[in-house]
Amino acid sequence: MQSVYDDLVNKGVIVPAQEVPPPTVPMDYSWARELGLIRKPASFMTSICDERGQELIYAGMPITEVFKEEMGIGGVLGLLCFQRRFGGALDAAAKMFSKAFDSGIIPMEFVNKKKEGKLIMGIGHRVKSINNPDMRVQILKDDVKQHFPATPLLDYALEVGKITTSKKPNLILNVDGFIGVAFVDMLRNCGSFTREEADEYIDIGALNGIFVLGRSMGFIGHYLDQKRLKQGLYRHPWDDISYVLLEHMSV
Template identity: 40%
Template sequence: MMVVLGELGGSDEYSLVEALKQGKVQKPVVAWVSGTCARLFKSEVQFGHAGAKSGGELESAQSKNQALRDAGAVVPTSFEALESVIKETFEKLVEEGNIPPVPEVTPPPIPEDLNTAIKSGKVRAPTHIISTISDDRGEEPCYAGVPMSTIIERGYGVGDVISLLWFKRSLPRYCTQFIEICVMLCADHGPCVSGAHNSIVTARAGKDLVSSLVSGLLTIGPRFGGAIDDAARYFKDAYDRGLMPYEFVEGMKKKGIRVPGIGHRIKSRDNRDKRVQLLQKYAHAHFPSVKYMEYAVQVETYTLSKANNLVMNVDGAIGSLFLDLLSGSGMFSKQEIDEIIEIGYLNGLFVLARSIGLIGHTFDQKRLKQPLYRHPWEDVLYTK
């Protein structure tokens, strides 16, 4: 059997009518031409596409359906009846033995939408990202479970936000204030250091803010601002093992390792780093314990006996004092402290702080409309 579904407009269906009349089509034909509702409209109606347009009487759905019916096709009284007519025609052919019966097949169930199934608790789906520090699914974002409105209402500062997003807890005010002091003191150190120099050169090359910032950040490492974690690791290991300062320094020397947090290109015994002094002064006034800092000072005393510029730098000060913050606050286990140092939290503090200065240098160069930087020949030693 054949099933034909046509539509009003055009004359294609009449070719089937002629084929039925001439006996060219021997199979039973079930047909329906849609668009019978066109007569209900006062004007010409456009259906589905350009050809489905109610035009003359011969192109109407009613005329086509009647012509098909007169030619011998099985035409239902409405589109809704098409399904039952197809079924009746097929069953009649089976009864007459013209076609073999077709066994009924139970269609497979349509799979339930995954999101709907998850909501109903029927299935579990693996997550691709695990996040424990913030949640933005409610009416307002929460940092470590603290709503944004609470952060504002309680007057939390940048240090408090860092304590929530980095350490997943609200640290005492003296701790968060120390974090803020570190950020302020490390925000910039002039245009001559490697990070600022890179950002300045990149900005003067016409690059955008992000490119200039990243150019400066990529210089941070063991020789520039990236020794805070190493300083904390070595100071903690030496202190916890009970090494005397000279034993620690000489042991590092035998290994061929410079003591992280000790030594400066400019500062010396007679020209101490003011940032180090400010951090130590704050810690003495507010920290319950400064045992790691005092150990670092003893190490500095020994290294100064070797060379005048082997003073404690800001990396060593932050590294040792952060150990005192973590252990003295009573809010971290030994395992958590080791993990924080291993992951690189303390270097992250310098990266965050110095980003402020690098952005400032980028804006400064663009504001001054500085041209492309080219290093002067006289500052280069050309040699073979």
């Protein structure tokens, strides 16, 4: 059979087909991930805690060492510090708008000054816009206008919002900005604080406390809801989290 085939090839009756290498079978996803060749894009990033190993690690320090060194609340807070990514929008908006208003800068001038590249804190939203308004802001606005003695800073911020939305529809006065300026109006005009006291509360970051309070209520609500629904503790998939913790550190 081989000799007949070779004879036919030599006569040109048969033209041998080109040898094609077999397709490569892709590496298994789990195995490739274990080898560190691929990674799944992470939805979350954490730089303060890692619960993947035998014990919890906070900022590079195992929880057993936290107990051994008797670090106390202050030390634990130091490990879990959120730094600049912790809230801040309410506080920054209150300070930025207050400074501009107290300086006598008109809204248009305030907006133009921010063309230097700095963001106007409390302005802008990824989803909501002048065509798709945030109903939380509208509800708060109705309540504040009804119950607050005066709202000069809020009125100023709303004028700024009119200017910014004329440039881009989503540059609205967002809910953080609204709460920030309304809080300043409340402190300054409720009659319970002097102007110096009101300014001091803003300077020391009282609004960040409001930020923490709201999220604390949310945590409590989620916990009670899970218990009510008899759900187990939710664990987010590790491969969806990017861990960027520091190495072991001393506090």
